[in-house]
Amino acid sequence: KQLIATLNQQMLAPINPKKGKQHYQPTEQEIYQGLKNGEFVPYFQPHLDTKTDKITGAEALVRWHHPTQGVLSPYYFLDTLMKMGFSSILTEVIIKQSILACRSWHQSGFNFHISVNVSQSDLDKQDFADNLLRLLHKYGLQSKYLTLEITETELSSNIGKLLNTVSRLRLNDIKISIDDFGTGHSSLKQLIDTPFSELKIDQSFTKNMLTSSKHMAAVKFSLMLAKQLGLKSVAEGVETIEQKKLLKELGCDILQGYLISKPLAETDFIKLFKNDTTEPLLHH
Ligand code: C2E
Ligand code: MG
Ligand code: MG
Ligand code: MG
Numbered sequence: 447k448q449l450i451a452t453l454n455q456q457m458l459a460p461i462n463p464k465k466g467k468q469h470y471q472p473t474e475q476e477i478y479q480g481l482k483n484g485e486f487v488p489y490f491q492p493h494l495d496t497k498t499d500k501i502t503g504a505e506a507l508v509r510w511h512h513p514t515q516g517v518l519s520p521y522y523f524l525d526t527l528m529k530m531g532f533s534s535i536l537t538e539v540i541i542k543q544s545i546l547a548c549r550s551w552h553q554s555g556f557n558f559h560i561s562v563n564v565s566q567s568d569l570d571k572q573d574f575a576d577n578l579l580r581l582l583h584k585y586g587l588q589s590k591y592l593t594l595e596i597t598e599t600e601l602s603s604n605i606g607k608l609l610n611t612v613s614r615l616r617l618n619d620i621k622i623s624i625d626d627f628g629t630g631h632s633s634l635k636q637l638i639d640t641p642f643s644e645l646k647i648d649q650s651f652t653k654n655m656l657t658s659s660k661h662m663a664a665v666k667f668s669l670m671l672a673k674q675l676g677l678k679s680v681a682e683g684v685e686t687i688e689q690k691k692l693l694k695e696l697g698c699d700i701l702q703g704y705l706i707s708k709p710l711a712e713t714d715f716i717k718l719f720k721n722d723t724t725e726p727l728l729h730h
Contacts, residue, residue, distance in 0.1 A: 470515050470522055477527050481535055485511045488544050489709035492718065493559070493680065494701045496694040501719050503559030505595070505702060506544040507709045508536065528565070537568045542581060547712050549587045556719060561593040561623060566600040570607060575614045589619040593644060596622065598630025609640055616641045623680070628664055637675060645672040649683025652703070656688055669696050 472480075480486060488506035495502045510518040527536060541562050548560040568574055582589050594615070601624070602608040612622050623644035624632065628651055647668050654661035665681075672679040681693045684703030693701060707718060 470518070472512070472515075472518075472523055472526065474526065474530055476512075477523055477530065477532070480510055480512065481532060481539065484539075485513070486536060486539050487511060487711075488540050488547070488562075489711055490547070490715040491702055491709040492707050492715070493561070494706045496698060496701060501558070501706075501722050502700070503561065503591075504715060505561040505563075505709075506540055506547075507563070508540050509709070509711075533565050533567050534571060537562075537564050538577075541578070542585075545581060545585045545587045545592070548591060549585055551716070551719075552587070552591075557591070558719075559591050559593060561595050563595045563597075563625065566596060566602050566608075569594075569596065569611045570602070570604075575611060575618065575620075578615070578620065579618055590621075593621040593623050595625040595646065597625040598627050598632050601630060601632050601636065605636060605639065612640050612642070616643070623678075626682075627668055637671070642675075642677055644678040644680060645675075646680040646682055647698075649703070652681050652683040652689055652693070653685070655692065656686075665693075666696060669698055673697065 486508055489509045490504035491507060492501045493503040493505065494500070508520055508524075510523055512518050515522075527533070541564075544560050544562050548558060551558050578592075579589070582592065615622060621643035622641075623646055624637075624642055625646045626648040627645050629648045645668060647665060651661050651664045651668070655665045656662070669679050671677075678700065679698045680700040680702060681689075681698045682702050684690055684693065684701045684705045686705060689703075690701060690705055710718060
């Protein structure tokens with residue numbers, strides 16, 4: 447099955463929406479079948495530690511190994527899937543595979559962290575924390591290696607509810623990251639009151655920081671805020687050496703972006719870190 451997946455992936459070129467290729471709109475039925483058939487898998491994009499210049503973990507990003515369309519990014523299906531009410535199923539599928547992958551890296555001597563994207567509706571589920579802890583226990587990964595990313599735009603206005611779940615997860619050593627920071631509307635009060643662990647600077651700021659003083663100000667402000675609040679800082683969308691150099695100088699803890707690597711199928715991610723020269727690896 448793994449072999450077939452790999453072959454499919456090599457034979458069918460991924461479709462990049464930004465290059466103006468034909469837009470593919472899957473039907474709900476296809477998405478349903480895809481979930482049933484295990485066609486949704488995590489790809490892994492490395493996290494680079496600026497202090498050591500080494501890979502210390504990865505973010506899991508869902509890809510759909512579609513039977514006829516090749517490897518599809520969330521752009522093609524995430525909105526529809528969410529509207530179908532399948533968010534929690536996708537989360538479970540991706541978290542399960544990510545935990546298993548991370549544990550196998552640990553077994554080969556690489557104690558990486560893994561970050562998984564979740565949505566607010568997942569966190570709102572009464573039994574979310576318990577189910578997650580059960581999974582971690584079942585597959586033998588310590589909670590401290592798992593980070594859940596939630597986008598700032600999705601952060602609940604129901605602060606009490608969010609605080610409950612985040613606190614419960616934190617008590618069990620699971621970390622919560624605010625994704626796409628700067629694009630939503632979290633309040634300073636919320637940042638102070640909720641025990642977040644990490645702040646991810648949105649790629650729009652990283653991208654423009656060297657050409658726009660306002661974006662630079664936003665990056666500096668975010669990094670300062672993260673530091674002062676005791677949050678780990680991650681910059682997304684790092685594409686150039688200049689951005690890398692500057693972010694390191696500004697004290698950003700972790701870098702993520704095409705400069706280090708695109709999101710990779712697990713086998714390619716393993717190849718990358720096993721001979722971690724952290725040279726740009728640009729294939730998909
Ligand atoms: P995100 O969590 O903010 O992930 C970062 C996105 O930026 C990813 O897009 C990644 O491939 C892309 N990216 C990384 N480095 C660079 C770079 O240097 N330049 C540019 N231009 N882009 C870069 P992707 O994989 O298409 O995912 C899009 C969004 O879909 C994610 O944004 C996340 O919000 C959501 N998503 C992805 N996987 C999952 C999942 O398993 N569950 C849920 N609920 N959402 C997911
Ligand atoms: Mg993310
Ligand atoms: Mg992001
Ligand atoms: Mg995003």
